[in-house]
Amino acid sequence: MHLFTDDEKILSKLTEKGNPLERLDAVMDWQLFLPLLSELFSRKNKIIGRGGRPHLDYLMMFKVLLLQRLHNLSDDAMEYQLLDRLSFRRFVGCHEDNVPDAKTIWLYRDRLTQSGCEKELFDLFYTQLSDEGLIAHTGQIVDASFVECAKQRNSREENEKVKAHETVEGWNKAKRSQKDVDGTWTQKGGVRFFGYKNHVCVDRKSKLIKEYDVTTASIHDSNVLASLCDANEPVFDDSAYVGKSVPENCQHHTIRRAFRNKPLTDTDKGINRHIAKVRCRVDVFVFIENSMKGITFRGIGMARAKTNVTLTNLLYNIFRFEQIKRLGFKSWA
Known part of the structure; x- marks a missing residue:
């Protein structure tokens, strides 16, 4: 007879309650990322210097970074939560005696930044989503959100x-x-922001992020519109993109706005209602704000901001992928 340990009893109860991390493991083939992670974090890169902690599993550290981004935790807080929470350790695949400390977490994330290849991780998973027929290619929605960081008192x-x-x-x-x-x-709506922007292009039907870009906060949303969009697909965006070009053969559907002495016509209002019904499906930033504790950035510099945004957008797609699988959907084909 098998006697359950206290840890096994707790994990069993978490499963009964619907552990979201366990749901991710049920549908994700994490080994997909391992070859690229091994290339980025290989020992020849000397991520951990002499006298430092021994080499840790690359996939484990990648999942630590994703978990950290999910809960928007500092490095010290991430180390504490790994020590404190059994479900966190089971998800990343470590035990009490090999929990990475805050410095190690920082080193692995910084190595990812230094590689300049963090977007390859996003593109790798997007290729899988596309191969499985989960990208409908029947329309795309463009939007942007601020990535706030520590204000500079200069x-x-x-x-x-x-x-x-x-x-x-x-x-x-x-x-x-x-x-x-x-x-x-x-400044937007009378509120000042300091930091960066996360620009996304989302597949209209699947709600999966197809492409993204990271800029400083002062760059207008419309400046990256053309580079975000795929050709031959309708584009739906808000009034910030009025008059901006999109790739060839794209139908451009933009929210119309009123001007002084030139109010919106009934036709304009009807067009806006139609576009709004399409754009309301973009719940990317709602998920990020509510389920991922926002997209604040604790680091310094554009390179690290890109890593932060990449992990954010990749994690969103992973959660959306899990939801699609859980609902039983297979392909748009």
């Missing part, structure tokens, strides 16, 4: 030198390392 003179890419006097090496000179300020 003087006007310091900001001018930063914009001119000049050395700021009084900033020693330690202070420069804490200054984000890539992020920019912008």
Whole structure:
């Protein structure tokens, strides 16, 4: 007779309650990522220097980074949660005696950033989604959201030198390392934001992210419209994209807006209602804000911001993929 341990009893109860991490494991072939992760995190890259902690499984560390992004945790908080939560350890595949510490988590994420190949992970999974027929290619929805980071309390003179890419006097090496000179300020609806933007193109039917781009916050949404969209598919976007070009043979459906002394006609209002019904399906940022605790960024610099956004968008697609599979859908073909 098999006697259940306390841990097994807890895990069994979590399964009964519907553990979302267990649902991901049920549909995901995580081995898909291993060859690319091995290339990025191989020992020849010397991710852990001499005297550091021993090599840890690449796939385990990748899942740690995804779990960290899911709960929007700092490195120290991630280490604590791995030590504290049995379900977290089961998901990433570690035990109490080999939980990665905060420094190791930072090193692996930084190595991913230094590789400059983080988007290959997103593209790899997107290829699987496409091969399984989960991308309908009957329309695409474009939108953007701010990625806020720590606000920079610089003087006007310091900001001018930063914009001119000049050395700021009084900033020693330690202070420069804490200054984000890539992020920019912008304003929307009377509220000021500092940081970056996550621009996404979403498949109209599947709600899966097809493409994305990362810019500073001050870059207007419309500036990356053409590069996000696929040719020969209708594009649905809001009034921020009025008058902007899309790829050849794309029907461009944009929310119309009123101007001074030129109110919307009944026809315009009807068109807007139609587009709004399509665009309301874009719940990407709703999921990110509610289920992934937002998309704030604790790091510094554009390169690390791209890694953060890549993990965010990849994780969204993984959760959406799980939902599609759970609902029994197979293919749009």
